[in-house]
Amino acid sequence: MILEMKNIQKSFGGVRVLRDISVCVDQGEVVSIIGPSGSGKSTLLRCATFLETVDSGEIRYEGEPAVTTDEYGNAHYAAPDALRALKRYYGLVFQQFNLFPHYTVLKNVTDAPLTVQKRDKAEVHGTAMELLRKMGLEDKASSYPYQLSGGQQQRVAIARALAMRPEILFFDEPTSALDPELTGEVLKVIKQLAVEKMTMVIVTHEMPFARAVSDRVVFMDGGVIVEQGDPEAVFGAPQQARTKQFLQTYQR
């Protein structure tokens, strides 16, 4: 079990965004999280990556506790150093890419492995070029982010996350900021990663993609998991009325 999230509760100013959510992700599993805006999908990812703190619940990576909850229901985070060490298990790809604009594509990919993980320069450089090749961007290594299209920037962001050798990769609506004609190239590389058995959790609005790529689909609404299971089951024969209603809005 790479990621375990148990009984996660999160409120923003009295509004309960996550109500007792539990999600586990196994090695090699691809999980898509779908649901309407404001259903808590992105918040769940942000809690998993410690960009938001949970109010209560448990989070473990590879069994190592990041957050535990006492008998009074209050969350306790691991010490800052322990928490930073847990970051080696995961990577996150943002909706807005968030590349570092003052670094070249190559430096965007190599900087964290070099300065944070203190890995060998030649090895990191080789890994980075290999990843850029995989993303179809080897000729862009010395470009700056502003010189790239949105789709290219997002692929650099994926390479940057993969260069850290995460056990699990989170995607927070990776194609939502892209023009429709650019989403395909990003979805293609994610599909390729799925074929290679990369463990991934993908928050997305691309239903055909989620159906094709996932081992499991989680439908969230109102801060709870309404339904989850095999993509064919969830998309083909949803059990809950809310799921049916939501999926119908995507039928055309």
Add this chain to the structure above:
Amino acid sequence: MTFSTMLSTMAAGMLRTCGIFFLTLLGSLPLGMVVCLLRKSKHALVRTIVKIYISIMRGTPLMLQLLVWYFGPYYLFRLPIGGWRFPAIIFGFVVNYAAYFAEIYRSGIDSMPVGQYEAAEVLGYTKGRTFFRIILPQVVKRILPAVTNEVITLVKDTSLAFTLAYSEVFSLAKQISASQTSFVPFVIAGVFYYIANYAVAFAMERIEKALNYYR
């Protein structure tokens, strides 16, 4: 007095003006960053103290501040006046300009998109590394035009050292003009300030261009 004697007499003043200028930048550019970070401290007391400091520095004339730094020790503690004319001038300029630079830095830091911090955090950068590797280089680029403005103002503000009878170029111009009943020293001073600022603008434009390799 011939033109060339005037010019050579004033050249010493120009050097002193340059001295104030460079020492002020040397002190206030880094001090401004310290002030800025304290201004953003999580301790409310520190923030309040720094806010009051900035407010006084910006809210009162620099000329008045210079007088306070120079004569204050005498009026407050009856210390003998003198001996610290130049240090008082530099101190006055540095703490004044640091306040302005601090606010410029703050505006630059606050304008950074939160996504830059989040990307760095997820990649495991420490707070210090995030600041020095990711945030600060981008802030420098963003605040350059505002800094240029401030530096140009500083060139002209050096003339306020006149208040403490320090013989920089403006004081000398006034002295020579009075003793020689001539307008020429003012013209020389004016040309000097203009050329100095032209050089500042030129240098800053070069730096801006050099940072244009990314957007």
